Amino acid sequence: MNTDKKWITALMGILSSGFLCAEGDFKLPSLSLDTSCGFDSEYVYRGTKLNQQFFSPKVEISTSFFGNGDIYFGTKAFLATKNSRFNKYDLHIGLSHEITDLIVLDFGFTHHIYRNRFKWIPVIRPYWEKTKRHSEEIYIGCSSDISLSPSVYYAYDITQKRHNLEGKVNYLYDLSQWGAGGLAVDLLAKIGYDRTQQPFGLKGTFKSDGAFAGSKKHYFYYGAGADLVYTINPNTAARAGAKFEGANGKKAWIAKISEKYRRDLFWFSTSIDCSF
Secondary structure: OOHHHHHHHHHHHHHHHHOOOOOOOOOOOOEEEEEEEEEEOOEEEOOEEEEOOEEEEEEEEEEEEOOOEEEEEEEEEEEEOOOHHHOEEEEEEEEEEEOOOOEEEEEEEEEEEEOOOHHHOOOOHHHHHHOOOEEEEEEEEEEEOOOOOOEEEEEEEOOOOEEEEEEEEEEEEEOHHHOOOOEEEEEEEEEEEEEEOOHHHOOOOOOOOOOOOOOEOEEEEEEEEEEEEEEEEOOEEEEEEEEEEEEOOOOEHHHHHOOOOOOEEEEEEEEEEEEO
């Protein structure tokens, strides 16, 4: 059984074991289902452009866990419309817990599956047989419902030995008071730091004879966005808007992934989100 099938089997096992009925008054837990399908004119990940237009369908199931907590699991895909080199699939499982009425602690695990063909990248060709087509990442963070809804997350990719720290603020402005019923503006700003020791799982990546010799192991990035959100019904909302991200230089290893890399990235996105 390959690695991808092992993780899929494990997630299905967790799902089935969570719904086993025991003797007595045991009741099945209530479930929440979140789905979305988005389209972006650029594939930008942590301050770096990896591809052009892509669709991003997502499905996530959650249920209550020990009173103030929720356990959730799901999958998300990144499917390019023109170039499949950076198609990607994520399987994730996590646990969130309300520490107070305003603060939520969240931690979990993500299995990234890359259906790429990295061989097209010039600096990767000599190392093609050693590159990994998957990576495993753990994350922990906290968010709050206070003004601007701040959140901070730290993620560590075990395979790539990649550290990522990202902070966000988010503000939803209701336009119904101005006669635009069902409409709101969602504003976002973020800043992050990324440090990688083994891109694509390659050891000795930054040595003098490595795939990314002479490149920086780390970089800072920043971004902002504005979406117009329309609530169709209590379960469905549609959004469309523009986003911007930038990074602090082209010498970081991530810059060598694409010849079309730009320091300042601007793109458009739209999605339909449903919750039940």
